[in-house]
Amino acid sequence: MKPPTDLTDAQWQAVSHAAGPLLVLAGPGSGKTRVITRRIQALVERGVDSRQILAITFTNKAADEMAARVDQLVPDNRSWISTFHRFCARMIRRHAEAVGLTPSFSILDTSDQHTLMRQTLRELDIDPVHFPPSRIAARVSRLKNDLLGPEAVQQQYERSVGDHIQAVVAQAYPVYQQLLQRSNSVDFDDLLLHVVALWQTCPELRSQYDERFRHILVDEYQDTNRAQYEIISGLSVDYPDLCVTGDPDQSIYGWRGARIENILRFEREFSDVTTVRLEQNFRSTARILRAADQLISHNTLRKPKALRTDNPDGQRVELRVFADGQQESDALARMIDQRVRSGDRKYSDFAVFYRVNALSRQLELALSRHGVPYQVAAGTAFYDRAEVKDLLAYLRLVNNPADEVAFLRIVNTPPRGIGKTTLGRLIRWARSRSMTLLDAARQARDLSVLRPRAVAAVRRFTDLIDELTPKPSDAVGDVLARIIDQTDYLLGWMDSSTEQGQQRVGNVNELLTAARQFDRSEGETASVEAFLETCSLVSDVDQLDSSSGTVTLMTLHAAKGLEFPVVFIVGLEHNLIPHERSLRENQLSELEEERRLLFVGMTRAQQELCLTQSMLRESRGRGLHTIPSDFLVEMTLQRMDDFDDDPVADLETMSTVVEPNSVRRSCRPQEQAQMRIVRGTDLLDARLETVSASVELPQGFAVGSQVRHPQYGRGTVVSLGGMSKRRTVTVEFERDARTETFVAALCPLQPIGRR
DNA sequence: TCTTAAAGGGTTTTT
DNA sequence: CCCTTTAAGA
Numbered sequence: 196m197k198p199p200t201d202l203t204d205a206q207w208q209a210v211s212h213a214a215g216p217l218l219v220l221a222g223p224g225s226g227k228t229r230v231i232t233r234r235i236q237a238l239v240e241r242g243v244d245s246r247q248i249l250a251i252t253f254t255n256k257a258a259d260e261m262a263a264r265v266d267q268l269v270p271d272n273r274s275w276i277s278t279f280h281r282f283c284a285r286m287i288r289r290h291a292e293a294v295g296l297t298p299s300f301s302i303l304d305t306s307d308q309h310t311l312m313r314q315t316l317r318e319l320d321i322d323p324v325h326f327p328p329s330r331i332a333a334r335v336s337r338l339k340n341d342l343l344g345p346e347a348v349q350q351q352y353e354r355s356v357g358d359h360i361q362a363v364v365a366q367a368y369p370v371y372q373q374l375l376q377r378s379n380s381v382d383f384d385d386l387l388l389h390v391v392a393l394w395q396t397c398p399e400l401r402s403q404y405d406e407r408f409r410h411i412l413v414d415e416y417q418d419t420n421r422a423q424y425e426i427i428s429g430l431s432v433d434y435p436d437l438c439v440t441g442d443p444d445q446s447i448y449g450w451r452g453a454r455i456e457n458i459l460r461f462e463r464e465f466s467d468v469t470t471v472r473l474e475q476n477f478r479s480t481a482r483i484l485r486a487a488d489q490l491i492s493h494n495t496l497r498k499p500k501a502l503r504t505d506n507p508d509g510q511r512v513e514l515r516v517f518a519d520g521q522q523e524s525d526a527l528a529r530m531i532d533q534r535v536r537s538g539d540r541k542y543s544d545f546a547v548f549y550r551v552n553a554l555s556r557q558l559e560l561a562l563s564r565h566g567v568p569y570q571v572a573a574g575t576a577f578y579d580r581a582e583v584k585d586l587l588a589y590l591r592l593v594n595n596p597a598d599e600v601a602f603l604r605i606v607n608t609p610p611r612g613i614g615k616t617t618l619g620r621l622i623r624w625a626r627s628r629s630m631t632l633l634d635a636a637r638q639a640r641d642l643s644v645l646r647p648r649a650v651a652a653v654r655r656f657t658d659l660i661d662e663l664t665p666k667p668s669d670a671v672g673d674v675l676a677r678i679i680d681q682t683d684y685l686l687g688w689m690d691s692s693t694e695q696g697q698q699r700v701g702n703v704n705e706l707l708t709a710a711r712q713f714d715r716s717e718g719e720t721a722s723v724e725a726f727l728e729t730c731s732l733v734s735d736v737d738q739l740d741s742s743s744g745t746v747t748l749m750t751l752h753a754a755k756g757l758e759f760p761v762v763f764i765v766g767l768e769h770n771l772i773p774h775e776r777s778l779r780e781n782q783l784s785e786l787e788e789e790r791r792l793l794f795v796g797m798t799r800a801q802q803e804l805c806l807t808q809s810m811l812r813e814s815r816g817r818g819l820h821t822i823p824s825d826f827l828v829e830m831t832l833q834r835m836d837d838f839d840d841d842p843v844a845d846l847e848t849m850s851t852v853v854e855p856n857s858v859r860r861s862c863r864p865q866e867q868a869q870m871r872i873v874r875g876t877d878l879l880d881a882r883l884e885t886v887s888a889s890v891e892l893p894q895g896f897a898v899g900s901q902v903r904h905p906q907y908g909r910g911t912v913v914s915l916g917g918m919s920k921r922r923t924v925t926v927e928f929e930r931d932a933r934t935e936t937f938v939a940a941l942c943p944l945q946p947i948g949r950r
Numbered sequence: 951t952c953t954t955a956a957a958g959g960g961t962t963t964t965t
Numbered sequence: 966c967c968c969t970t971t972a973a974g975a
Contacts, residue, residue: 254965280965305964324970327960383965450963551962553966607951614951734965752963774962792963815961816966 209471210234216465219440223798224478236268248274249408253415255737283386294389301380301591301598302731315371326363334364339384340420340452345369379597387422394429409434416441420452447792480509483804486830487797494787511833512804519811524561532565546747546759548796572735572749582699589678593664594723602632612652671726672711751796762800767808769822
C-alpha cells in the first residue's frame with residue numbers, strides 16, 4: 196500500500212506497521228500524535244475491535260485531544276485512551292480487594308501526602324522541624340518510583356551507613372504506608388505501584404488484561420518510570436503489539452524517577468522490534484530548529500539524531516538582555532501588546548515559558564498593567580485553594596469513611612469546638628481499638644475521658660456526616676450543595692465584603708459548577724467517587740484553554756507536547772537555566788537534562804522564538820547579579836540589548852550575531868570573548884557597578900587562592916571564567932563543600948592569606 | 951478553643 | 966519575599 200498524501204513515508208511505516216513491538220523515535224514537531232491516532236484508525240480498519248486498543252498519554256489534555264481526534268477517525272470508537280494514573284485508578288477500583296483497599300479509596304494529592312507524612316512523624320515522635328515532612332515524603336516518593344518497598348529500603352538501610360534523613364525515611368516509610376492503607380487511600384505513586392503488585396500477585400489477572408488490551412500505544416515513553424515500565428510490559432507479554440513513541444532528547448522528568456533507559460533499551464527488551472525515526476519537523480522555522488539542534492548537540496549522553504525541515508528560514512532566534520526582571524517583563528508585555536494592536540498577531544499566538552513558577556508573578560503583573568489577557572498553568576491551582584480542599588475533604592469522607600486526612604482536615608472546619616485535646620484523646624482511643632476515626636467519633640459517648648461539651652460537639656459532627664452521606668443515586672452537585680448548606684460553610688463569608696471573602700465564595704461556587712457540569716457530562720456514570728478521581732488527577736496544563744484567546748504562561752516542564760506561534764523563554768541565566776540544583780552535584784546527567792528542558796521549550800515555537808536574560812534577578816526579595824546561561828553560547832542567536840529606560844544605553848545598543856562555538860567547553864575564555872563583541876556590555880557593567888555598592892575589587896583572583904565570603908565563610912577559588920568586568924569566580928567553600936559562582940567585580944569576596 | 955501576631959524557614963520541575 | 970507553622974493572649 197502507498198502512503199496517503201498527508202503522511203510521510205516514515206509516518207506511514209509507523210501507521211501501517213502490522214504487529215509486534217514498534218519504537219517510534221519522534222523528533223519535536225514530527226507529527227507523532229498524528230501517527231498514533233492514524234495508527235489506531237489503521238488498526239480498526241484492519242478489523243481490530245477498538246476495545247482491544249489502549250493508548251496511554253502523559254496528561255489528561257493530551258488524552259482528551261487524542262480521544263477527540265480518534266473519535267473523528269473511527270466510527271463508534273471504543274478504544275481506551277487515558278493517562279497512566281487514570282488508567283491505574285480504574286484498574287485498582289476494579290480490583291481493590293486484591294491490593295487491600297475498597298473501591299471507594301481516596302487519592303491523596305501532594306499536600307495530603309505531606310499531611311499524612313506529618314502525622315506519620317508525629318506517631319513516630321520525630322521532630323518535623325528537623326525532618327520536614329515534605330522532604331521525607333519526596334524521598335519516599337522517589338523510592339516508590341523505583342519500585343522499592345519499605346522492606347527493601349529497611350534492608351538497604353541496615354546494610355549501608357546512611358545519614359539521618361535516610362534513617363528517618365527508612366523508619367517512616369513503612370508507617371506511612373500503614374497509615375495510607377488504614378485510611379483506604381493511595382498517593383500518586385501507589386496508583387502505579389498497586390497495579391504493578393496486581394500483575395505480580397495475580398498472574399491470571401495480568402494475562403487477562405494482556406489479552407484484553409492486545410494493542411497498546413504509549414506516548415512520551417522517554418518519561419516513563421520503572422513502575423510504568425512494569426505496567427506496560429506486563430500487558431505486552433502474550434500480545435506484544437506495543438507501540439511506544441518518544442524522544443530521548445525530550446526526557447525531562449529524570450528528577451522524579453523517569454528512566455530514559457526505558458526508551459533507549461526498548462530494542463533490547465523486546466524481540467523483533469521495528470524502529471521508525473520521524474526526523475522531519477513540520478512545526479518550526481528552519482532557524483528555530485537549527486538553534487535547538489545546535490543546543491542539543493552539546494549533550495554527550497545521547498544518540499545523535501538529525502533534525503530537518505522544509506520550512507522557511509524565518510526570523511532569527513533572538514536573545515534579549517535586560518537590566519532587571521522588571522524591565523524584562525515590561526518589555527515582553529509591551530511587545531505582545533504592540534504586536535496585537537498592529538493586527539500582526541493575536542494574544543493566543545504567544546506563550547511565555549520560565550524555569551520556576553516564582554518567575555510568573557512579575558510577568559503576570561506586567562501583562563495586567565498593559566491590559567494583556569493571559570492564562571497561567573499555575574502551581575497554585577484551583578484545587579489547592581483551602582476552601583476547595585475543605586469541600587473535597589467532606590466529599591472524600593462521606594465517600595470513604597476511613598479517610599483520615601480528610602477527617603482531620605474538616606473535623607473542626609468550620610470551627611465547631613473540637614480542639615486539639617479532644618482530637619488527641621479521640622485518636623488515641625481509636626488507635627487502641629483499631630477503628631477508624633469516624634467510627635470512634637460516633638462512639639464518643641463511651642469515651643469517659645471526654646468532657647460533656649466535647650462529646651456534644653463530636654456528636655454534632657458525626658450526625659452531620661451521617662446526614663450528608665449520599666445515596667448512590669444522588670447527583671454529585673446535589674451532594675456538594677448539601678455539604679455547603681448543612682455545614683454553613685459560607686456563613687462567615689457570605690456577607691463579608693472583603694475581597695478574600697468574595698473570592699472564596701466565588702471558588703466554592705466554581706467547584707459547585709464543576710460538579711454540576713460533571714453530572715451532566717458523565718450522565719449515569721457520574722458518582723462522587725468518579726468526581727473525586729477527576730479532581731485529584733487534573734494537572735496544571737489540563738486547565739489551560741486553548742480557545743481562550745489569551746497569552747499562555749507556564750513552566751518549561753509544562754510546555755512539553757504543546758506548540759505556539761511565538762515563544763518567549765525568560766531567565767536564561769546561570770543557576771536558573773540550568774537550575775542551580777542541577778549544578779550542585781556536578782552531575783553531567785543533570786546538566787544535560789537541563790539542556791533537554793531548554794530544547795523542549797525552544798522546539799515549541801512555530802515561527803518566532805525569543806530568549807531573554809536579565810542582568811539583575813531578584814529572588815527572595817534580594818536582587819542578584821546574574822551570569823549568562825552557558826547554554827547561550829551553544830547556539831546562534833541574534834542578540835539585542837534592551838535597556839529602555841536608559842537613554843545612554845539605548846544609543847549604544849546594537850545587535851550583533853553571536854556565533855556559537857563548536858569548541859569544547861574547556862575553551863570558555865574564547866567563547867566568552869566572542870560574547871564580548873556584543874556592544875553595550877561594558878557600558879552596562881559600568882552601570883551595574885555604580886548601582887551596586889561593591890568594594891573596589893582585588894582583581895588578583897587565581898585558581899587556588901583563598902577567599903572569604905561574608906555569608907559562606909572561607910573557601911578556595913577553583914576556577915575562573917568570563918572576561919573583563921564580567922569575570923566570574925567559582926569558589927568551593929569549606930563549609931558543606933558547596934560551590935558557588937560569582938561575578939568577580941560584584942561579589943563581596945575577600946582574598947585572604949595575603950596582606 | 952479560637953483569634954491574632956510574630957517568627958522562622960524555605961523555594962524546581964508534577965501525575 | 967511569601968508562606969507556613971507556632972506562640973501567646975482573649
